[in-house]
Amino acid sequence: MATIKDVAKLAGVSASTASRALHDSSMISEATKERVRQAMAELDYSPNYSARNLVNRQTNTVGIVLPVRESQDSLGNNPFFMQIIQGISSICSENNYMVSLASGRSNEELKKNIETLIRSGNIRKIIFLYSKKGDPVFQYVKKQQNVTCVVVGEAYEKSGSNIRYVDNNNIQAGQDAGDFLIAKGYREIVFASTDMAELVQAQRYQGYCQSLSALGLKEENLTLSRVDAQGNIRRLQKFLAAYPNVQAFVACDDIMAIRLQRLFKETDRSAAGYAIIGFNNSWVAEIASPALTSVNIFPYELGEKAANLLLKPLKKETEPVIIPHQIVERESTPIRAE
Template sequence: MATIKDVAKRAGVSPSTASRAMHDSPLISEETKDKVRQAMRELDYSPNFAAQNLANQTSNTIGVILPAREEAVGDNPFFIQIIQGLASICNAHDQLVSVASGQTTEELIKNIETMIKRGNITRFVFVYSQANDPVLECIKQHSKIHYVVIGSPYTDKETTCYVDNDNFKAGYDATKFLLDKGIAQVVYAHTNLAEKVQNARYKGYLAALAEVGLAESPLCLSTVPAAEMQNAQAFSKIMAKSSGKVGVVACDDILALEIQHLCDICEVERSELALLGFNNSLLAKTARPALTSVEIFPRFLGSEAAALAISTKENDNLKLETDHVVVPHKIVERASTKI
């Protein structure tokens, strides 16, 4: 692998001059810069980004902030797809991606502070939106830090760069999809209605029920992580009150799979449900029966967030033409909702 000394030797300059030329120093002539750039191309030289950051007090790295819930991230392919989308745009713009994670909020904040102070990272993308988020409040304390949120911001929505789906419309469309099949009993299954995405989809669910006069009697299945028997009892109560085919709008594909498992525990035939999830993950495609799911294009969410982060970096003192992007969704039908 070529080093800066190799580049300097090829260009006929000292290593310090080569370094200054790479940093586009005004002390170096354009002729010398051209020689150094030519040597870099010939040697296929990749700069040491960490060293550049120290020299320039800037960074060509975008920090990606994951929620401080390791199990939620590790078990959910949604976050991996977002990062893949982020990386694709960053690679195209010669930007690196550095991921900030932590098992606790305190650990996550500590890691982010290290990225800012030692890595000179000034651009971050939150892959989640959370009310009263101490991590976001930490970022806001740094005046020179720019950030983009994936999801609808809880505060400062008019001034925050963000990328999101229309989750109200997605919840409405998913519920109407089942109602249009003649299913009169539609359940909304969730894990936490305090989370903005789940709540927005719930409100869309209610709006679809209202159109057919069912908004006064919504059916909700509130599940608790790692509480299998408690969830099974709640599921059994809903099924005992129902007659005929039951539609279920689950807040994501992972919960939809758990509901399929609850069918087995409660001795309910999976064919008695018309089950639908969100994210259109690999889990949905490999489930039995395969899950109908709402595709929300997580890679696109990631790539659009990266584009906004890079745009703010290139236009520090300018108002962007677009500081938020709404990514569309579509329903992908599979066997779980075939009547």
């Protein structure tokens, strides 16, 4: 089995230089790094991360923190999280890092799992896939020494030397979704959400409200559960009885939009009778019936950017990185007949 000394000899450099090149040190020229990489490939050399981690009390693993959910099925079945994790994993793989997920059904369970990652796994690089004001899990991580993290979401706290943010402009995205439906001829438009404590939903709702208020239209919010299917039927029936003139919905994400389509059928209403626009442009949007218009927030790119921010040297007091969005039109938002 090849060693770092074998790599150094073939590349014509010292073992210490080969090691620095392997760790992408700024002290080593790109030409030298490339010679070392070629030598590694020729010798089929793989770094002994386990040994290095024992010596340095560090690990080549990035921790990914998922939001608390009543049921983990609501995470595993959400294409957004799968896409963003794929984006993170691609960059981590390129940089010889692995990923480890932390999830939980409560803040206490999630915090305990992260404690294990940090204390037992020696993980010092963490990506949060959500942003939530007053989140006790994030507050715990922020206080840990030598831990850097990237948050996918709103920068509700000031960026610093160990915290970075990557996000979409969700207020603008929400406003664009509302404007899109208005341009199609809809005026009685409802926002459908699950948890306004999540900043991404609150911001999309804020943008939706700005869109409607610009024309003097009244905003409404329908809150549905992620897990209580029977309760959602009653909530929707009660809401539509109170607001019988509803024409369209801005759903907080594609999963909510699909949930609405299913609920319409279960309450003997046609999904085609209401225009619906979601967010994330996940694969479920294409197979929905009717196919779902959705705001593409490019989750794979969000994951790539989050990982890049985490794995490169951080600059102090940098601004959040914003990923653009784009509306992808499909059959769920036809022009409204007068």
